Amino acid sequence: MASKIRIALDAMGGDHGPAVVVPGADVALTHHPDLSFVFFGDEKIIRPLLEAHPKLAAASSVHHTDVAIRMDDKPSQALRYGRWKSSMWLAIEAIKNGEADATVSAGNTGALMAMARFCLRTMAEIERPAIAALWPTLRGESIVLDVGASIGADSEALIDMAVMGAAMARIVLGLERPTVGLLNVGVEEVKGLEMVREAGRVLREAHLPGMKYHGFVEGDDIGNGTVDVVVTEGFAGNIALKTAEGTAKQIASYLRSAMSRTLMARIGYLFARGAFASLRMRLDPRRANGGVFLGLRGIVVKSHGGTDAEGYAAAIDLAYDMVKQDLMTKITESLSFDHRAITAAATSTDAA
Amino acid sequence: MASKIRIALDAMGGDHGPAVVVPGADVALTHHPDLSFVFFGDEKIIRPLLEAHPKLAAASSVHHTDVAIRMDDKPSQALRYGRWKSSMWLAIEAIKNGEADATVSAGNTGALMAMARFCLRTMAEIERPAIAALWPTLRGESIVLDVGASIGADSEALIDMAVMGAAMARIVLGLERPTVGLLNVGVEEVKGLEMVREAGRVLREAHLPGMKYHGFVEGDDIGNGTVDVVVTEGFAGNIALKTAEGTAKQIASYLRSAMSRTLMARIGYLFARGAFASLRMRLDPRRANGGVFLGLRGIVVKSHGGTDAEGYAAAIDLAYDMVKQDLMTKITESLSFDHRAITAAATSTDAA
Structure with missing residues (x-):
């Protein structure tokens, strides 16, 4: 057995x-x-x-x-x-x-x-762990990290997150080479984000085997599912996650009030009940419950505090998949292998 | 005349x-x-x-x-x-x-x-201008700034944005003392955000006459309309804005596909057409078109690049209101008056 x-x-x-x-x-x-x-x-x-x-x-x-x-x-x-x-x-x-x-x-x-x-304790290569969340998108699901483990991140931390997020995506999304994007603002010559640009340069040049580096993505690319893994530091990541949750609740509330305001709307709602149920299911936050702590010497999954039994089971299912498919080994191998390529890429431009 | x-x-x-x-x-x-x-x-x-x-x-x-x-x-x-x-x-x-x-x-x-x-040129007290956006919420509309004029902000810049955003809210939302919140993550003892906490301390102690300081807010508070003015630095503000836009599009797309999948849903849609039209109107990005540049010696309004005539008119209407109700004088007065109270509050703790 x-x-x-x-x-x-x-x-x-x-x-x-x-x-x-x-x-x-x-x-x-x-x-x-x-x-x-x-x-x-x-x-x-x-x-x-x-x-x-x-x-x-x-x-x-x-x-x-x-x-x-x-x-x-x-x-x-x-x-x-x-x-x-x-x-x-x-x-x-x-x-x-x-x-x-x-x-x-x-x-x-x-x-x-x-x-x-x-x-x-954290893994040897990792200074600060990250929290990775599953994010429902128009194409399916993406992984977004860090959604709030720590504030701020240098380019090394962003690169480590890209490597760990890709390892998780290979398991959860079943992809051989998930696409990875760095979250940024759509403004050229931005100040204060040298770390994002530097991380982008290294990822582009390192040609890591476990991911396909896409480039920068913006806030609306998350919901579009433009990439499989979205990497950002924890402040912006947490704001993005909470803002999306707030927007979803807001629209659901608009929809409810629109559908109950007139008799015609209420009749329409009755006919379309099945459609609304399927919409509700797609928007159900329980389906994507579970933030995975990445970068630690062990698998820890955080469930939403206010979830119910179905949502809690989703968090356990996530932990199950990580163990079953050996996330720890996959991350450790990726980190040690990729770090050689990353170091080479990072060094290449110190000289350039 | x-x-x-x-x-x-x-x-x-x-x-x-x-x-x-x-x-x-x-x-x-x-x-x-x-x-x-x-x-x-x-x-x-x-x-x-x-x-x-x-x-x-x-x-x-x-x-x-x-x-x-x-x-x-x-x-x-x-x-x-x-x-x-x-x-x-x-x-x-x-x-x-x-x-x-x-x-x-x-x-x-x-x-x-x-x-x-x-x-x-910028106003005397202002180092970096901000872009303020109107954000539809469950309670009506809020003002969010900065949504991308510059990246990063120290506590003084956050306080200036609070003062300017409140002046704009008095005009656009017609409120005597708009509530103001600082965008933050829901985690205690966060690192790297001393500036947000310091700005919060000063705003709390300064008791400015033109606003009611609420405290920290999280991403989901924006759509909830928890406060009239949400203040944040431009990177997180831009990510929040784009993420909300992406989420709204994503849900609209789910809704469209749900409503066209079965015959019953299509019949329901016909009955509820009026309700869907009103929902579409509430989600219409043209209604809130126009980012106001704050902190300059003049009123400049940025319209969305891809908008149509209706949306462009909304941006002109916004500029019209700002001129008609004399935004420049209101901001200048607020800044010079409030700066005395802010300096007093800021100094009070240098000694404490």
């Missing part, structure tokens, strides 16, 4: 805690019967929920802890009271101890990243 | 040149009969178009020039061949010469900003 894929779950993370995490795991188990889980958190809450899902209970163990990280604490505060003992910390540590292949948490993003860095 | 509001038009700017600029001016004239125009550009193309609009012709003069700025030239190139003689330059210079109250151009944004800075 093939060995199980073991996921450590921060059961106390997210707006709803175990009430979403346990049924979410149950949904993921129906997708992937070779999953097993370790739940970290309050046993008194988790056990009764597990009893309602006997199949899941059989594939799970529970590790009790009283300490849970609050959603709005600063990373430094969370580290102070939650290191070594919180459900979030212990779920991450399970990777390090060899008890789990990946960790999923819907908890406080800043705390999760701080603990993951502290506990797992 | 009240004096006319005189608008200088760069007739050669934009993807369609005079073919959109002339009919656009005609539409604006029907909105505001006290408008008059000076068209700068190729007389051989402009005159015949004007003849088709006798009322407009009576309110217009034409200033011939052979030189037009190309849409994709760098600002430095455009300045080299277009200074003193291009339609864009001459339209801007008309403000300086007292021949016009404001300038509208659908031309190359970078060139327009470079020429406007060179010809008109």
